[in-house]
Amino acid sequence: MPTLDAPHPTGDQGFLKHLNRARILDLVRRQPGLSRAELATQAGLTKMTVGTVVGDLLAQGWLDEGEPRPGGVGRPGRSLSLSAGNFVLLGAEIGVLGQRAVACTLRGEVLASRTLSAPTGPPEQAARELAGLIADLRRDPAVAGRGVLGLGVAVPGPVDPADQTLAYAPNLGWGPVAMLEVLAPHLGELPGLRLIENEANAAAFGEAYRHPQPPEVLAYLSLGTGIGAGLAMAGALPGQPTPQLLRGPQGLAGEIGHTLVQPGGLYCHCGNRGCAETLLSGWALRATLGVGEGESLGDFVATHLDDAAVQVALRRAGEVLGTLLVNLQRTLNPSHMIIGGLLARLGGPMVETALAFFAAHQQGRPGLGRAAQVEVCADHLLRPARGAAAQVLARTIGAR
Numbered sequence: 001m002p003t004l005d006a007p008h009p010t011g012d013q014g015f016l017k018h019l020n021r022a023r024i025l026d027l028v029r030r031q032p033g034l035s036r037a038e039l040a041t042q043a044g045l046t047k048m049t050v051g052t053v054v055g056d057l058l059a060q061g062w063l064d065e066g067e068p069r070p071g072g073v074g075r076p077g078r079s080l081s082l083s084a085g086n087f088v089l090l091g092a093e094i095g096v097l098g099q100r101a102v103a104c105t106l107r108g109e110v111l112a113s114r115t116l117s118a119p120t121g122p123p124e125q126a127a128r129e130l131a132g133l134i135a136d137l138r139r140d141p142a143v144a145g146r147g148v149l150g151l152g153v154a155v156p157g158p159v160d161p162a163d164q165t166l167a168y169a170p171n172l173g174w175g176p177v178a179m180l181e182v183l184a185p186h187l188g189e190l191p192g193l194r195l196i197e198n199e200a201n202a203a204a205f206g207e208a209y210r211h212p213q214p215p216e217v218l219a220y221l222s223l224g225t226g227i228g229a230g231l232a233m234a235g236a237l238p239g240q241p242t243p244q245l246l247r248g249p250q251g252l253a254g255e256i257g258h259t260l261v262q263p264g265g266l267y268c269h270c271g272n273r274g275c276a277e278t279l280l281s282g283w284a285l286r287a288t289l290g291v292g293e294g295e296s297l298g299d300f301v302a303t304h305l306d307d308a309a310v311q312v313a314l315r316r317a318g319e320v321l322g323t324l325l326v327n328l329q330r331t332l333n334p335s336h337m338i339i340g341g342l343l344a345r346l347g348g349p350m351v352e353t354a355l356a357f358f359a360a361h362q363q364g365r366p367g368l369g370r371a372a373q374v375e376v377c378a379d380h381l382l383r384p385a386r387g388a389a390a391q392v393l394a395r396t397i398g399a400r
């Protein structure tokens with residue numbers, strides 16, 4: 001087996017050092033508790049190389065070292081894990097009806113969070129408000145004094161991979177906007193890298209990243225004011241465990257809200273007719289049930305659950321959700337599908353109908369293996385922001 005510390009043809013020792021560091025950090029991230037000897041075996045590196053890299057990472061505050069572990073041959077090893085102190089990863093989400101910011105450790109634990117529950121205004125105003133949340137978050141005693149590795153911002157629309165522009169956010173009424181540039185003057189001297197990501201993509205990345213071995217294909221369905229899916233896949237190369245997002249050349253992959261489910265159907269915010277969002281989305285349910293913007297859709301549904309009109313709308317939305325699950329399964333063959341977003345919390349008739357629809361459409365396909373594991377996410381609120389924070393970590397580890 002080739003080792004990463006074998007001489008590089010170009011003699012680029014700096015590059016090799018970087019690769020070794022990234023490999024060790026990622027192994028410790030996925031398997032907390034490994035010893036130096038175990039790391040050397042798993043990374044295909046010499047013990048001496050691992051000892052040097054681990055020594056540097058301990059000195060820099062990236063790793064914590066436990067007590068010597070008894071047992072085994074030779075000197076007892078000490079368990080290594082990513083440090084819970086020293087650093088902080090910031091994640092944020094600009095939603096249609098509110099904004100959120102979260103501070104996480106390298107292990108993904110939430111140190112503190114802030115939310116703003118008000119409909120999001122134009123980009124400049126949203127940037128000012130989000131920067132305010134982040135500044136407040138950084139003053140939190142659990143966060144203050146830590147080294148900031150960066151900020152990931154999740155947004156409710158596709159992000160153009162070419163220039164990191166939010167291409168459009170129809171439910172905010174935003175056209176193309178370079179949101180990181182709009183944010184920059186408000187963030188001031190915030191250190192570390194900055195990235196922007198579609199919110200469903202960010203959540204999908206976060207879910208896949210926390211698996212010791214990312215699922216081959218994971219779909220995260222984000223059901224909010226609008227709906228979309230993030231599609232995360234295991235790294236293409238063996239030994240490359242960081243999940244990859246399927247974005248498409250324009251960042252439009254996973255836009256399931258605008259897949260056609262009813263030819264000639266209702267008009268959608270995107271200008272087309274019969275999109276899934278016209279039946280399954282926060283905006284469509286509000287329109288159907290007459291729920292105003294200032295009112296909580298969740299509260300309305302909870303208090304009117306026995307109304308026939310509410311039941312019909314939720315069951316119809318559930319059928320569309322079931323249809324999307326079946327179509328995603330047949331198109332992408334995911335092993336995991338996660339239903340998140342505000343609508344997932346409506347629960348009851350919508351989710352039950354969707355899961356029953358999905359189960360009823362597994363017949364007649366003998367020999368095609370297991371259906372995807374479908375999980376309904378109860379605590380969805382911070383998942384996109386946490387996923388964006390996880391992307392900051394992945395990019396920091398991978399960056400030179």
Ligand SMILES: [Zn+2]
Pocket residue numbers: 257258268269270271272275276277
């Ligand atoms: Zn549409």
